Ligand code: ADP
């Protein structure tokens with residue numbers, strides 16, 4: 001049989017704040033844990049009433065339940081209650097009060113125990129506050145912020161979906177956004193396996209169906225939220241915005257650049273067409289005079305006619321609208337064609353165009369029209385930068401993963417403070433320049449997952465280095 005002293009020890013040693021009191025509350029004993037919990041000594045506590053250490057709002061329930069206990073309506077009660085520490089700090093505890101009976105004498109006592117949950121409460125409150133803050137941010141964002149389940153169905157969608165797509169947030173909850181993506185873009189998006197690499201934030205652009213049935217260009221960042229312990233994807237967050245206007249601007253710029261290049265080319269091409277036409281006319285006149293067919297003359301006529309054909313087909317490539325279709329392109333052939341196209345013009349101003357191909361038949365995946373546009377722009381820039389007797393040297397060099405094309409000129413160069421401005425639209429130092437060429441080049445190379453780099457020394461010349469991968473990932 002365990003003795004009373006042992007129980008007394010347990011009561012005093014316990015880390016749980018406790019008190020024992022007579023039913024009429026005239027004799028109360030607190031354990032040191034309780035003293036620590038409220039910050040008062042037992043003597044101080046005896047002078048203070050329960051009200052003195054309790055939050056007034058919680059006192060009402062406490063009193064009601066206490067009365068029920070005294071009236072034998074219950075043997076025990078429990079409530080979450082705020083206490084006021086001596087320092088003024090609010091502590092939260094789960095109070096359990098029970099009635100206990102001394103077996104021998106039949107005398108009754110009250111046992112009060114408090115489970116200190118202050119820290120847990122503070123954490124909960126901080127969490128609630130944080131959630132409220134983030135919700136507020138989401139609700140007022142002009143972007144559409146969506147929380148998805150792992151299968152992409154929407155759990156939460158911010159109200160801006162109404163302004164951008166016309167749907168009420170409730171209409172989208174539980175649905176998969178994939179239902180709203182344009183079928184052509186969906187194929188692309190599926191290829192990218194958005195969730196395969198969870199750590200990365202992915203950027204996707206696609207057309208999204210609005211409530212009125214029309215489509216709008218949207219750009220979304222996709223990020224998976226993972227469980228910190230298991231690394232398993234729990235939810236997915238996407239932030240999406242309307243990029244319709246940006247797409248339109250890009251489209252307009254691309255068109256205006258095309259017009260400018262075509263305009264500049266028109267002069268050179270017209271000249272090129274006139275040149276072979278002169279011998280054709282001459283020999284035809286000779287034929288006419290001799291009234292018989294000389295096979296040598298005929299060959300010359302046919303050769304020159306073939307040349308006209310080549311030039312005209314090049315010119316048509318330029319004028320054709322930009323397509324996003326990727327095909328096999330022999331990049332060395334393409335660069336050589338551009339050089340052939342520009343050579344007559346260079347010769348006319350006594351400039352030299354030199355090309356070195358390390359290995360021929362280098363096939364990459366790309367759009368021949370836009371790549372032609374890139375090399376035309378860059379080689380033309382190089383020619384324009386050099387004065388008479390200028391030299392533009394082009395090198396085509398393959399490596400294991402792609403092809404590097406270097407365009408080196410000994411022209412005027414670019415001052416270092418201007419170097420950073422290259423690629424910005426409308427930056428031009430030429431009287432008739434558009435300042436759109438390089439910007440278009442940057443974008444086209446980027447679309448081919450390639451790289452472009454410009455190094456220059458004022459007065460000494462410029463080197464433009466373009467690298468294109470053999471296989472780009474969207475091929
Ligand atoms: P544009 O040729 O119509 O002026 P670009 O975008 O092609 O427009 O080029 C922008 C500017 O960059 C040019 O006006 C020129 O000042 C500078 N630039 C580009 N390439 C070279 C180069 N190879 N050497 C010197 N300056 C260059």
Ligand code: MG
Nearest residue numbers: 377381437438
């Ligand atoms: Mg240019």
